[in-house]
Amino acid sequence: MRQLVMLGLAGTLAAADATPTFNHDIAPILYQNCATCHRPGEVAPFSLLTYQDAAKRAKQIATVTHLRFMPPWKAEPGYGSFQNERRLTDAQIALIADWAANGAQEGDPAEKPTPPVFTEGWQAGQPDKVFTLAQKYSLPGDGPDQYRCFVIPMNLDHDVYVKSFEFRPGNRRIVHHAIVFSDPNGAARKLAGNGNSYSCFGGPGFGPVNMVAGWAPGGSPSVAPKGMEVVVTKGTDLVLQIHYHPSGKAEDDQSSLGMIFGDAPTVGRGMVFINSRAIHIPAGDDHYAVKTGVTIPQDVEALAITPHAHYLCKDMKIDAHLPDGSVTHLIWIKDWDFNWQGQYCFAQPVKLPKGTRVELEYTYDNSSANVRNPSHPPVAVHWGEQTTDEMAVAFLSVKLASIADQETFRRQIGLEFINEFLAQADDLNDFPPEISPQARARLRMAISLFDRNHDGKLDDEERKTLMDFLRARAQ
Amino acid sequence: MGRRSLVFTGLFCAAAAWATVGVKEVPHFSLADTGGAMHTDREWKGSTVLLFFLTTDCPISNGYVPEMNRIAKEYAARGVRTYGVMTDTSVPLGDLRKHVKDFAYTFPVLIDPTQILVRYTNADTNPESVLIAPHAGIVYMGRIDNKVENFGEQRQQATVHELRDALDAALTGRHVAKAFVQPIGCSIIRVN
Numbered sequence: 001m002r003q004l005v006m007l008g009l010a011g012t013l014a015a016a017d018a019t020p021t022f023n024h025d026i027a028p029i030l031y032q033n034c035a036t037c038h039r040p041g042e043v044a045p046f047s048l049l050t051y052q053d054a055a056k057r058a059k060q061i062a063t064v065t066h067l068r069f070m071p072p073w074k075a076e077p078g079y080g081s082f083q084n085e086r087r088l089t090d091a092q093i094a095l096i097a098d099w100a101a102n103g104a105q106e107g108d109p110a111e112k113p114t115p116p117v118f119t120e121g122w123q124a125g126q127p128d129k130v131f132t133l134a135q136k137y138s139l140p141g142d143g144p145d146q147y148r149c150f151v152i153p154m155n156l157d158h159d160v161y162v163k164s165f166e167f168r169p170g171n172r173r174i175v176h177h178a179i180v181f182s183d184p185n186g187a188a189r190k191l192a193g194n195g196n197s198y199s200c201f202g203g204p205g206f207g208p209v210n211m212v213a214g215w216a217p218g219g220s221p222s223v224a225p226k227g228m229e230v231v232v233t234k235g236t237d238l239v240l241q242i243h244y245h246p247s248g249k250a251e252d253d254q255s256s257l258g259m260i261f262g263d264a265p266t267v268g269r270g271m272v273f274i275n276s277r278a279i280h281i282p283a284g285d286d287h288y289a290v291k292t293g294v295t296i297p298q299d300v301e302a303l304a305i306t307p308h309a310h311y312l313c314k315d316m317k318i319d320a321h322l323p324d325g326s327v328t329h330l331i332w333i334k335d336w337d338f339n340w341q342g343q344y345c346f347a348q349p350v351k352l353p354k355g356t357r358v359e360l361e362y363t364y365d366n367s368s369a370n371v372r373n374p375s376h377p378p379v380a381v382h383w384g385e386q387t388t389d390e391m392a393v394a395f396l397s398v399k400l401a402s403i404a405d406q407e408t409f410r411r412q413i414g415l416e417f418i419n420e421f422l423a424q425a426d427d428l429n430d431f432p433p434e435i436s437p438q439a440r441a442r443l444r445m446a447i448s449l450f451d452r453n454h455d456g457k458l459d460d461e462e463r464k465t466l467m468d469f470l471r472a473r474a475q
Numbered sequence: 476m477g478r479r480s481l482v483f484t485g486l487f488c489a490a491a492a493w494a495t496v497g498v499k500e501v502p503h504f505s506l507a508d509t510g511g512a513m514h515t516d517r518e519w520k521g522s523t524v525l526l527f528f529l530t531t532d533c534p535i536s537n538g539y540v541p542e543m544n545r546i547a548k549e550y551a552a553r554g555v556r557t558y559g560v561m562t563d564t565s566v567p568l569g570d571l572r573k574h575v576k577d578f579a580y581t582f583p584v585l586i587d588p589t590q591i592l593v594r595y596t597n598a599d600t601n602p603e604s605v606l607i608a609p610h611a612g613i614v615y616m617g618r619i620d621n622k623v624e625n626f627g628e629q630r631q632q633a634t635v636h637e638l639r640d641a642l643d644a645a646l647t648g649r650h651v652a653k654a655f656v657q658p659i660g661c662s663i664i665r666v667n
Binding site for chain 1: 532533534537538539540541542563565577578579624625626627628629630631632634661662664
């Protein structure tokens with residue numbers, strides 16, 4: 001009874017406030033958070049720039065913002081602070097609901113904010129090189145999503161330094177997201193055979209995976225700050241992976257990738273690859289956890305983080321445990337959705353001193369209650385690159401103290417990767433693709449030398465001795 | 476007392492969703508389809524009728540067009556008459572025609588400027604299916620299948636096909652087990 005009285009009181013108070021209007025309350029929210037995509041010619045299915053556009057969808061906007069389906073932003077507030085956050089506050093969501101429930105009124109024209117002005121065409125400026133798909137790619141109107149890798153032959157006779165990668169979707173109705181990988185070994189050309197593209201899912205279908213850029217609806221092109229250009233070495237191809245989502249009718253796409261070149265980088269960069277292949281999810285298990293991590297071998301500053309898993313993953317938490325005992329939350333995604341993956345750039349670089357342990361914990365739901373489960377009924381799921389497999393990956397892009405540290409860092413982080421592999425692997429001969437064939441031979445020898453009790457395995461003590469030996473050599 | 480009135484409110488809401496299912500006289504109408512042909516309630520007499528409520532710019536509705544076409548074709552052989560109903564009255568005729576041509580609907584799509592069929596069925600979502608059986612009235616309303624479970628929660632393939640189940644039941648004189656299943660999609664905008 002008391003609750004009812006209080007509800008009544010709250011209603012009276014709300015009524016005392018002015019009813020929200022498009023011009024006064026809603027347009028500023030839409031222009032700030034939605035209009036990048038929801039404007040004519042852009043990726044969203046309809047525009048939200050005018051009162052008429054928004055008013056007729058008021059109920060819809062209230063529903064999808066309440067669910068936080070829109071705007072798409074997966075990172076939980078309070079766990080990492082990121083650039084270009086597209087997340088409405090609870091107050092903004094309540095305001096939209098209030099507006100929709102009270103007739104979606106237009107309000108005083110004098111209060112209407114000026115609609116935002118957007119750059120037409122290439123957002124980062126005219127590219128130095130534009131790669132456009134050689135042929136239109138045809139997608140049927142119906143059926144499963146497709147992941148297609150297009151080989152971009154760079155045919156370089158010298159290294160180039162890319163300041164900006166900008167993806168322009170050709171057909172916005174079907175292009176869902178895109179990732180650019182680099183391929184120094186011609187692996188993608190082989191996979192494409194006589195054509196220039198091949199089917200791929202998650203990664204590019206070869207290892208080691210080196211992701212250089214990505215695009216998702218609403219994202220702005222990645223422009224490297226001065227000194228942090230991406231090096232594309234002579235002989236390297238790029239691979240453009242496009243995720244296509246059928247629209248209901250047969251469609252064609254001919255997307256483009258623009259590149260702006262700059263000067264040789266002067267800032268040391270490194271990539272920390274956190275990965276577990278020890279994934280064995282029983283059919284029906286609705287809460288399977290995978291934990292792994294890596295120890296940072298030098299003082300670094302984290303610039304961006306890209307978590308990755310497939311359809312069963314629900315929850316992703318990545319924390320940095322600093323040597324002083326403090327914990328820095330890097331990211332938490334409570335409702336992972338493969339369709340909205342992307343790179344999260346930290347608002348400010350995150351200092352990770354040498355010895356910091358970056359811990360990843362992902363949880364998976366392999367029950368039939370998980371709508372996104374690709375297997376019906378559920379089956380046991382293991383590590384792998386197919387849609388029906390799972391992964392537990394995070395890429396952490398870091399800045400080093402100096403460019404002179406790059407080579408050492410690359411070797412050191414490679415060793416940390418090996419350490420995690422040795423600690424977790426079910427089979428020490430089952431090397432991940434990130435470990436090169438040459439390294440495998442040496443590693444195999446080292447494992448046999450340090451396997452003191454000759455049981456074919458490395459216990460924690462043996463592994464530590466081996467790693468101390470390898471780390472000393474990598475300094 | 477307060478508690479009881481809350482309970483009643485809950486009951487009333489549930490009843491409202493169900494109220495449209497059941498015998499309710501089909502209103503007299505005369506509506507053009509996007510190709511210009513006229514359709515009236517007389518052509519429904521004695522037939523099982525399937526309506527799909529649609530709009531041009533709803534991705535979930537558009538994504539279902541191939542399945543709507545398959546259902547229309549398969550059940551036409553069993554005497555079912557299928558129609559689309561355009562619910563957004565603000566879309567110009569030229570855009571409606573282009574949309575229907577692009578998506579290659581295989582059934583007539585009705586233009587309903589006064590939303591007479593929206594009011595008759597109380598459909599509130601695009602896409603929403605409504606199945607009307609002779610003498611029994613509306614026997615099923617709601618989603619086509621469970622491929623789209625919620626916004627952002629989509630199965631790669633549907634595992635439950637509520638509309639097909641309802642059609643099969645209605646055509647063989649059986650009781651439709653689930654008469655209403657909440658559709659997911661874009662809200663229908665009611666005209667005043």
